[in-house]
Amino acid sequence: MSKDARDCADVTADPVTAANGKTAVLYRMALPSHLCPAGQKARWLLERHGYEVDDRLFRERSEVDAFKKSHDVPTTPQAWIEGERVGGYDDLRQKLTNYDPDATTxxxxxxxxxxxxxxxxxxxIGFLGAVTWQTLGWFISVSMILLGMQKLRDIESFTTMFLNYDLLAENG
Structure with a gap:
């Protein structure tokens, strides 16, 4: 079981020496108005891979800014494993799961x-009581609805992509 989260981050203790064996040191934000989701995911990922997490929380924005400046990092959370800094959540995910954000899936x-x-x-089956040719029609219809909803996730990208295929917009 992981150690309880501390009331505040211990920035005086060296994370390199504390992060040994199956103990990982994790610095993350737990401000009164914001609990960092990437920090929560990082802790879960470390625990899932069998690490005991030395969880060091920042309770004030000034602590976060001082930490980022002293360690020359752009963001929190930051994790240390086996004496070396892994980085933020994305770096941790790549190290522990071989996740490749650029891979096609x-x-x-x-x-x-x-x-x-x-x-x-x-x-x-609900309306007709059997699988018929209408099932194929419903499959296509539902697929088109779901694919259309995917476009709503990033409308700006969709409109830019659409303009690339619009021959009239090219000549305008």
Whole structure:
């Protein structure tokens, strides 16, 4: 079980010497008005991979700013494992899970089509009592709705992409 979070970050203790074996040192924000989600995810990831977390919380903004300046880091959380600084949450995730943010993954699209297929089957069996050709129509319809919703996640990017395919906008 990990150590309880401290009332405030111990910036005087050297994280390099404290981060040995299966103990990781994690500095993260827990301000009265903001609990850092990346810090929470970093702690969960460390615990999931069997590390005892020496959790050092910043309770005031001035502590965060002083820490970032003294360690020359742009952000918190910051983690140390086996005597060396790993970095923030993204760096920690890459180290512990071999996650590659630039790798192409088709999992979201596969999940989207799986949900569309399940929805079409449920609609078909619910309304018609059997799987018919209408199931394929519902699958396509639900897929188009879900794909359209994906575009709403980043409208700016979608409109820019759309303009790249608009021949009239190119000549304008």
């Amino acid at each position: 088709y999992k979201p699209v596969i999940y989207l089509f799986a949900v569309a297929a399940a929805t079409a089957l449920i609609l078909s």
